[in-house]
Amino acid sequence: MFKTVLLVLFLIMITFFSGRTICLLSGMFSGKRGDFFSSFTAGSLFLICLSFASHFLTLFRDGMLASEKKLLGFTSIGVFTVCYFAFVILKVMSGKTSKEKKEKQKPARSAFVFLTIASLLSIAVSVMIAGGFRLDSYGDEILETTVSFMNGERMFSLDPLTGLPYREGVPMKHMMLCLPGLYAVLSDAFSTRPSLVVLHIMPCFWFVSGLFAFISLSESVFRDDKDALMKRSLLVIAAVAFVFASDTVFYAQGYSVLSSMWTGNAIRCWVLIPFMLYLLFEKKYIFALMPVLCEAFICRTSFGIGFCAFIYAGYTLIMLIGRRSKCSETS
Amino acid sequence: MLRDLVMDAVTHLRECMMMSAALLPALFAGVFYLKKSGLKADSRIKALVICSAVALIFVLIPVNAAVLRILTGTYYDAPDIWNTIPLIPLGAVCTVALFGTLLSESAGSEVKSAGTKEEIALILFFAAVLLCGSLGTAHPGASEAKDINVNDRKIAEFAAEKRLIGGDYPVILATDDIIAYLHTYSPDVRTLYGRDMWDGRLTKNRYGTYSDMLVQIHSDMLRIEEGETDIAPQVCLRAFEAGADMIILPGCDPVTLKDAGYNVVGFSVGEDVPLYSIVSVSDGRLP
Numbered sequence: 001m002f003k004t005v006l007l008v009l010f011l012i013m014i015t016f017f018s019g020r021t022i023c024l025l026s027g028m029f030s031g032k033r034g035d036f037f038s039s040f041t042a043g044s045l046f047l048i049c050l051s052f053a054s055h056f057l058t059l060f061r062d063g064m065l066a067s068e069k070k071l072l073g074f075t076s077i078g079v080f081t082v083c084y085f086a087f088v089i090l091k092v093m094s095g096k097t098s099k100e101k102k103e104k105q106k107p108a109r110s111a112f113v114f115l116t117i118a119s120l121l122s123i124a125v126s127v128m129i130a131g132g133f134r135l136d137s138y139g140d141e142i143l144e145t146t147v148s149f150m151n152g153e154r155m156f157s158l159d160p161l162t163g164l165p166y167r168e169g170v171p172m173k174h175m176m177l178c179l180p181g182l183y184a185v186l187s188d189a190f191s192t193r194p195s196l197v198v199l200h201i202m203p204c205f206w207f208v209s210g211l212f213a214f215i216s217l218s219e220s221v222f223r224d225d226k227d228a229l230m231k232r233s234l235l236v237i238a239a240v241a242f243v244f245a246s247d248t249v250f251y252a253q254g255y256s257v258l259s260s261m262w263t264g265n266a267i268r269c270w271v272l273i274p275f276m277l278y279l280l281f282e283k284k285y286i287f288a289l290m291p292v293l294c295e296a297f298i299c300r301t302s303f304g305i306g307f308c309a310f311i312y313a314g315y316t317l318i319m320l321i322g323r324r325s326k327c328s329e330t331s
Numbered sequence: 332m333l334r335d336l337v338m339d340a341v342t343h344l345r346e347c348m349m350m351s352a353a354l355l356p357a358l359f360a361g362v363f364y365l366k367k368s369g370l371k372a373d374s375r376i377k378a379l380v381i382c383s384a385v386a387l388i389f390v391l392i393p394v395n396a397a398v399l400r401i402l403t404g405t406y407y408d409a410p411d412i413w414n415t416i417p418l419i420p421l422g423a424v425c426t427v428a429l430f431g432t433l434l435s436e437s438a439g440s441e442v443k444s445a446g447t448k449e450e451i452a453l454i455l456f457f458a459a460v461l462l463c464g465s466l467g468t469a470h471p472g473a474s475e476a477k478d479i480n481v482n483d484r485k486i487a488e489f490a491a492e493k494r495l496i497g498g499d500y501p502v503i504l505a506t507d508d509i510i511a512y513l514h515t516y517s518p519d520v521r522t523l524y525g526r527d528m529w530d531g532r533l534t535k536n537r538y539g540t541y542s543d544m545l546v547q548i549h550s551d552m553l554r555i556e557e558g559e560t561d562i563a564p565q566v567c568l569r570a571f572e573a574g575a576d577m578i579i580l581p582g583c584d585p586v587t588l589k590d591a592g593y594n595v596v597g598f599s600v601g602e603d604v605p606l607y608s609i610v611s612v613s614d615g616r617l618p
Contacts, residue, residue, distance in 0.1 A: 139532025144514040144525075151518035161514060161525025161533070164502070195515050214423065221373065221424055225431065235427045242422040246353035253418050254353065265414070274420045281375045307414045314382040322374055 007190040007197070011047075011205055014080050018050075019043025021083040024090040026287055035219065037212035041275045044209040045294050048178065050075055052297040055181035063154040069185045114233035121240050122211050129261055130204035136259040138250060142180050143198045143262075149184035150194065179264060179298050203261030210257075210270035214239045217278040243270075264298035272308055280315055288312060357422030358384065364429040367436070376428055379421060386415040479512045486598055486607050490579060491517040501576035501611075504548070506556055509579060523575045524549060544573055555580060564591035567610050578610040 019042035027033030034042070054075055058068035128134065137143060141160055148160035156175050159166045183202060187194040192201075218232035225231055246254030256266040272291040279288035295306040361380035365372050390412050479487070487509045495501050503513065504523045513520045524545050527533035541549075551566045560583045567588065570578055580588075585595040585608050598607040 138530060141526070141533060147515055147518045149518070159525065161527050162523070163500070163514065163519065163521035214420070217420060217424065218427075221376070221428065222431070227431070227434070231427050231431050234430060235423050238426045239419055239423040242353050242357065242419045242426075245356070245422075246418055248352055251413070252353070253414065257419075269414060269417075269419065273417045277379065277417065277420050277424075310386070310415050311382060311417055314385060315378050318378040318381050319374070322378065 003190045004192050004196065004201070007186060007192055008201065008205075010190070011186075011201075014076055014083075015043035015047055015209075016040055017043070017083040017087055018046045018079055021086045021090065022046060024087065026284060028090070030282070030284055032282055032284075034216070037219070038216035038275075038278065041209050041213045041216060041271065042290075044206070044271065045275065045290050046079075047182075048294045048297055049290070050079065051182035051185075052176070052178040054185075055178040056176055058181070059155070059175055063156070065149045065152075065155060065181075065184055065188060068155075068181050069188055072182075072185050073189060108227070108230070111227060111230035111233065114230050114237070118233040118236040121237060125240055125243075125258075126204055126207055126211075129207045129258065130200055132199050132203075134259045135199055136250070136255075140260055140263050142183065143195060145180040146183040146187065146194045146198055149180060150188055155181070174300060177264065177298055177300065179262070183262070198262050203266075206261050206267050206271055207257070210267075210274060211236065211239075213271055213275040213278060217274050217281065220278050220281040239274075264295075264300070268295050268299055268306070268308065273311060276308055276312060277315075280312070280319075285316065353418055353422060354387070354416070357418060357425055358387070360425035360429045361421065364425055364432060367429065367432045373428065376424060379417070380425065383416050383418075383421045390415060479508045482607075483509050484512060486579060487512045488516060489598065490577065490609070491520045493577065495576060502574055503577050503579065504552070504570045504575040505579035506552060506581060523570060523573060542573075544569060548573060555583065558582070560584065561587075563588060563608075564593075567591065567593055571612055576611060580608045580610060582606065583608045 016036075016039060019039040020036075022042045023034035023039045051072060054068055054072040058064070058071060061067055144160035148158055148163070149155050151158070156170050157166070158164065183194065183198050186192070186202075187197045214236055215232065218235035221235070222228045222231040243254040243257050246252045247258055249255065250259075253269040256263065257270045260266050261270070272295055276288050276291035279285075279291070289312070292306070292308045292312055295301060295308040299306055301307075358380070361376070361383070365377060365380060483506070487505070490503055490505070490509075491513055493501055500519050500521050502521045502523055503510070505513070507526075507529060510522050510524070511526050513522060514525065524541055525533075528541055528545070528549050548566060548570055551562055551569075555563055555566065560580075563580055563583045564587060567578055567580075568591075579598075585597055585606070588595045588608060588610055594611045596609045596611075598609055
């Protein structure tokens with residue numbers, strides 16, 4: 001129990017500090033530093049990148065989980081230490097005093113009602129996902145792969161579904177996907193059952209990260225609105241409503257969020273795409289490539305070209321065309 | 332080829348109808364927001380709606396999956412392509428943006444017009460569609476290890492601890508639920524076949540398929556689960572030939588199996604609970 005709590009704390013700390021550092025660094029160039037919510041989501045994407053790097057290097061080294069655990073462990077401690085100090089320094093360098101804080105209009109009472117509903121709904125769905133009330137692993141073998149990594153053998157030497165040597169082998173593009181490695185390292189390092197990590201802790205972590213991505217998206221869309229708090233709360237409520245409304249077939253996005261939040265597909269549709277849209281809305285086009293990369297690290301895409309890339313390209317193209325037509329109209 | 336294209340089109344249309352509970356309100360909200368806001372519409376939301384509309388047109392044309400397959404070399408199954416539409420953020424952003432626009436309009440106007448009734452009807456329509464969409468839950472996929480019953484879990488955990496005389500782990504044959512659970516419980520357990528035997532989505536992503544003999548053994552195990560326990564001795568014979576060391580059979584008569592020459596150990600988790608038979612070859616390899 002104690003080690004499970006440590007695991008959760010480790011996830012929160014490393015995600016927040018690394019994400020906040022990235023947002024503050026990005027803010028030095030773009031002028032927009034982001035807030036706690038965007039920092040947390042950015043940190044969760046950074047965790048994916050870190051995990052991929054250590055998984056990839058381990059595959060080419062000896063393919064043992066112990067090596068990946070060592071590599072990811074040292075890297076994350078190093079990153080945490082660097083990010084902590086960088087966070088302090090950057091906060092001091094770019095921090096604002098209370099005098100510089102923008103005078104904010106007090107929200108109406110109805111806004112607090114919507115905020116309460118949004119909060120309660122978010123907590124309820126988070127508990128539902130953490131409790132694993134709607135699990136479905138159809139078409140997914142991440143848990144079995146995670147468990148198989150812990151048998152002391154070289155990763156991907158044994159078929160996780162039979163425990164016997166692979167009949168035909170695994171293509172490199174599937175071996176490179178880092179989620180099983182990340183989950184196995186966390187289970188092993190904190191002596192926690194893999195099923196608890198994969199089916200309960202990580203789905204809740206990714207769901208909360210996605211919620212924060214939607215909160216960041218709402219902040220970007222309704223920042224200067226009169227009823228900003230109410231609209232932001234409504235956006236969270238609407239997002240949850242659409243999750244349930246798109247829960248009609250097993251391959252629908254809402255179904256994967258509610259039933260298999262540990263998988264790459266669910267993380268993509270609930271965390272990566274909304275966060276990428278937030279970054280695109282904030283005109284952080286370089287930073288928005290991070291979710292595109294993360295999709296390649298966690299989803300079975302073709303050479304890394306996935307749906308995030310399609311949406312990124314489509315949105316950017318439409319914005320460019322729109323800008324050009326505006327320029328030609330004014331000229 | 333034309334028949335295949337027509338079948339693909341019908342499949343896509345059926346998927347459209349299934350996804351419509353979320354997609355329809357999302358797109359309607361986007362279109363109505365753009366119509367209401369006119370020139371004041373947020374260009375970012377406009378771009379998102381246009382991007383999603385283009386993605387939807389792209390998805391609706393069945394041949395695009397084949398084109399993508401040729402271009403990228405990966406089979407993007409028809410259901411996967413729906414992920415090109417950012418459904419949840421689109422729906423959330425457009426719905427709230429439309430709501431905000433309607434709110435501003437109603438706050439600004441001094442006289443309630445007939446248009447207000449239309450707007451209220453629209454909001455009720457959205458709410459109804461979202462509610463109807465959320466009421467139906469998809470049928471869960473096959474063989475969820477979490478759904479394993481307590482008795483199967485106990486026998487699986489018992490079997491996972493067994494070792495052969497030489498120290499190796501035995502190759503186990505059991506029911507689907509037990510096999511699925513075993514590989515989420517222990518990293519060392521070995522089974523004759525895995526969950527990809529019955530999970531079609533897993534089979535799709537793997538190289539190679541199971542032999543006809545293993546497929547037949549799986550079919551026979553399903554028959555035994557349904558009560559045809561008289562075929563148990565033949566199933567055991569085939570399974571041992573295929574490489575199994577230990578077979579867990581639910582509800583079979585141990586005497587019949589002993590008469591067939593096998594070593595049988597009964598396993599019961601309590602009174603009034605079906606007995607499991609753990610069957611092995613009588614060569615002493617499995618203590």
